[in-house]
Amino acid sequence: MESMISNGRYTPGHMKKIREKAAGKLFKQRPSVEQKVMMSPVSLKWQQEGRLDFHDVLPDGFAARYSKELLVIDAHADQLLNKFVDQVEAGLSQRRGQLNAILYVSDMIQRAFGGLGRKVPEAFQKRIVDLNLRQGDSLLIGELMSGATAGFLGSGMCRHRSLLFKYVVRRLKVCESAAISGVIVPNDCENVSQFRRDNGFADHAWNIVRLNGQNYLLDIMNTPHELQSLNSADGEKVQMKVQGTSYVYYRFDGGSGISLAYSPGAEESSETQTETESLDSEDDLELDPDCYLPQGSGAGEVFCNTTRRAEEILQLQTVGPAGHVMVKFDLRMQGRTWQARKTVHETALRWPSSTGECSLRSCGLHDF
Structure with a gap:
């Protein structure tokens, strides 16, 4: 292609x-x-x-x-x-x-x-x-x-x-x-x-x-x-x-x-809307959720620096080649509910940390 x-x-x-x-x-x-x-x-x-x-x-x-x-x-x-x-x-x-x-x-x-x-x-x-x-x-x-x-x-x-x-x-x-x-x-x-x-x-x-x-x-x-x-x-x-x-x-x-x-300013967040939109669309990628899996969270939630709170994971499953994991969750910001999805390669995500070697689930990965 x-x-x-x-x-x-x-x-x-x-x-x-x-x-x-x-x-x-x-x-x-x-x-x-x-x-x-x-x-x-x-x-x-x-x-x-x-x-x-x-x-x-x-x-x-x-x-x-x-x-x-x-x-x-x-x-x-x-x-x-x-x-x-x-x-x-x-x-x-x-x-x-x-x-x-x-x-x-x-x-x-x-x-x-x-x-x-x-x-x-x-x-x-x-x-x-x-x-x-x-x-x-x-x-x-x-x-x-x-x-x-x-x-x-x-x-x-x-x-x-x-x-x-x-x-x-x-x-x-x-x-x-x-x-x-x-x-x-x-x-x-x-x-x-x-x-x-x-x-x-x-x-x-x-x-x-x-x-x-x-x-x-x-x-x-x-x-x-x-x-x-x-x-x-x-x-x-x-x-x-x-x-x-x-x-x-x-x-x-x-x-x-x-x-x-792109990061919208605070003045743009006055509207309150309830529809659910997707962060996968090219027009909405500017609303970068900046989220990661925090240490000790298991697979139940992601923590988002953008909103400073944990969001419940709706779906976590292996997709494509072995080791590729898709995480899906709702993100509430700017008066809207955004649906975020991201695919990561879990098995290769290992690096040294202050507590020793860790993986995606235990260390967390920004913008997964």
């Missing part, structure tokens, strides 16, 4: 299965790679869903598997990363206002990763060759930045830029940020697979930043010096223009724009 845009929604088709198969093969060949990805709920969420929301915090040790590298963000092991953050922090002291701070961080990241233009992908490929990485080898993000070796100018792709931006702005308390992966294609594109074959690109990653209570799209790979104003609730396409062509952003396995990272 081809990757398609239909009814304003991107469906990855066979590409999703290809990536899942490749990840499974690598994890089987190198269990240590899977262990690093499963080390934290945030790493696992990026692996499974291709998004990190405003409330998600990249921990030191964050790992993301790609075909070329196992990207690692870890200040404890990466001195080049620490030097970069220190440099950004020093520069921020000379900037006034949150907007200037956001654009300064974005500019510093694009400079550290080789700037803009067609030479960046070529420089990245050369850097990977120079590092002589085997598939699944860890790559500290600092090794892609300028100054990593004598004469090396830096080369980071959109995935490196979006993840580093989220890490830095959180660490330096600049703004709230989400990292989103998906595709960027011309406005009239329907067959994403064909566009990818013809043009050599489609997959993309970008950020959403919150400024003065509003959400803005930031694309550090293409337009690092501007924020694109958005209204996530109206369903309009999120576009950018490059040399006269309008390109549209579609999130991974979802619709255009950033509705999954």
Whole structure:
């Protein structure tokens, strides 16, 4: 099945299965790679869903598997990363206002990763060759930045830029940020697979930043010096223009724009409605329930940070391949009752905790 845009929604088709198969093969060949990805709920969420929301915090040790590298963000092991953050922090002291701070961080990241233009992908490929990485080898993000070796100018792709931006702005308390992966294609594109074959690109990653209570799209790979104003609730396409062509952003396995990272303000909750709606629909994904299975809860309830209360699980059953569990529950918020569903892979969800190794049921997984 081809990757398609239909009814304003991107469906990855066979590409999703290809990536899942490749990840499974690598994890089987190198269990240590899977262990690093499963080390934290945030790493696992990026692996499974291709998004990190405003409330998600990249921990030191964050790992993301790609075909070329196992990207690692870890200040404890990466001195080049620490030097970069220190440099950004020093520069921020000379900037006034949150907007200037956001654009300064974005500019510093694009400079550290080789700037803009067609030479960046070529420089990245050369850097990977120079590092002589085997598939699944860890790559500290600092090794892609300028100054990593004598004469090396830096080369980071959109995935490196979006993840580093989220890490830095959180660490330096600049703004709230989400990292989103998906595709960027011309406005009239329907067959994403064909566009990818013809043009050599489609997959993309970008950020959403919150400024003065509003959400803005930031694309550090293409337009690092501007924020694109958005209204996530109206369903309009999120576009950018490059040399006269309008390109549209579609999130991974979802619709255009950033509705999954949108959080309605308190002023929008005055209406009281009783109908039940579904969080599975592309228009309602902005109401992210931010729920997890709390320790010791068994399989009876989920706890939702959004509402600060436990919600009763209506259904918990194994679906699809062994180990995939679907959780279904009602979520009461914004004067409505929303029905949330999420499918997770239970058997692989294990990582160290303060009480020792634990699983999905005993540790809890945000945004399952």
